[in-house]
Amino acid sequence: MLNNLTWNGSSFWHGTSTIFLDSIRATGLGAINPSTDWKLIDLLKFLYAEIRHWDISHPSLDINRASIEASIAQGDLEYHGLTLNYRHEGIYVSASQMRAAYYACMNTVGSEILEKCLILISVLIHAGREPDIPAELDVLDIRRYLAISAKPVMIEVNGVSDVDLILENGKEAGQLLQKLRNEFPALPIPEQFERLQYCNFRLLNPIPVADLKFYEVDFEGNPRNRNFQYYLSRI
Template sequence: MNKHLNTIEFPLYHGTSSIFLDSIMKKGLGGQNIGDTYQPLKMFAQIVKIFQSKYSDQEWWSKNHYFMEKMVSNDVTRGGFNFRYGGIYLTPCLQTAAKYANSNKYGSELISYFIKAYDALFKFEPEKAEEIFPLNHPLRDVISVVAKPIILEILNVSKDNLTTEQGKPIEEQLDLMKTCPKELWQQLNFESSCVIPPEQLTVLS
C-alpha cells in the first residue's frame, strides 16, 4: 500500500522519443507543449483539407482518412477512442507505452501522422506541401535527429491531477482496474493536468 494515500499506487508509463528526452528531464513531462511550439496540428489540418477536396479517391487517403480527420478535429469517439492531442497521457501498461514509443518515430503521434500526410501530399503537390511546411520550419530540425524509442516510468502521481484518457473522473476506472486482469489495463489510460517533474521520472529505455 502506497504511503501517499492520494497518489496512484502503481507505476504509470509514457512512451516517447529520445528527441525530446533532454527537454523532459529538464522541464518535466509536459513542460514543453510540442503543439504550441511547432504547430503541427495547424499544418496537418491544411493537408487534410486538401485531401478531402482534391484527392479523396486516392488509395492512401482511403486507408487513412478516418484517423486523420479524427486527429485534426481533436475528437473522442462514442466508443471512447481518444484523438485529442496536447495532453500528458499516461498508461498503467508497460507494453502500451512500448508500443507507442516504437510506433511513433518522433515521440508524438500527432507529429508522426502529420509527417506521413506531408509526405503523401508532396507526391502530388510538392510546392504546396512545402508552402504548408516550409524548409526553414523549426520542426524540420526536430525530425532530422536520429531518434530511438524511450519509455518513462512515473511514480507517485497525484490522483487530483488525473482524469481518464477521455477526460472523465478516474474513480470508476480505478475501481474497474481492481477487478479486471492487468492484461486489460492497456485500455485504461490517464491524462495528467499538471507537468510531471523530472524527479518522478525514470528512463527505462
C-alpha cells in the same frame, strides 16, 4: 528490464521517442505539449488542406484518413466497437507498461500528430506538390524529421497524485485507480493485463524531472502481434 504485464499501484508510463527526450529531460513531462505549443495540430490542418486542395490520392491516405480527420477535429473515432481518443489537449500516461511500449514502438516518432504530419508532407512531395509551410507553423522544421531515425523511449512516472489525473473521457480518475488497487492483488496476471490496456490518463499538471525515469526501448516482433517483445535499458 523485461516486459511487465502488471501494475504496482503507483507508477505510470509514457511512450515517446528520442525526438522529444531532451525537451522532457529539461522541462519535465507535460510542461510542453508539442501538439499545441509547437503548433503540430495547426500544421496537420494546413497539410491536410493542401492534400484536399490538390485532390491528391495515395494508399497512405486511404489507411490514415479517418484518424487524420479525427485528430484535426480533436474528437473520437469509432473503430470495431471501440471508441478511440484522438484528443491531444494534454499529455497522457498509462498504468500499463505494455501499452506504453506498444505506443512507443508503433509510432516511429513518438507523437501521433507529428507522425501524421510526416505522412502528409511525404504524400505531397511524392505528388510533386511540396508545400510552402508558413514559418509560424513549422516550429519543429518538420522536413528534417523525414530523414532522422528516432528510437522509441519510455518514461516511468512516479509521484503523481490521483487528483492530478483524469480519464480520457474527462472524468476524475481517483475512483477507478482505487478500485484497481483493491482488486488487482486477487486477479490472475492475464486478467490484470487485459484491464490495464484501457487505463490511460491525462496529466493535469507537469511532472518534474526528478519523478521521471527514462528508458530506451529495444523490441522484437510486431507490436500488433503476440510475438512482440520489448526490453528497457535505463538512460
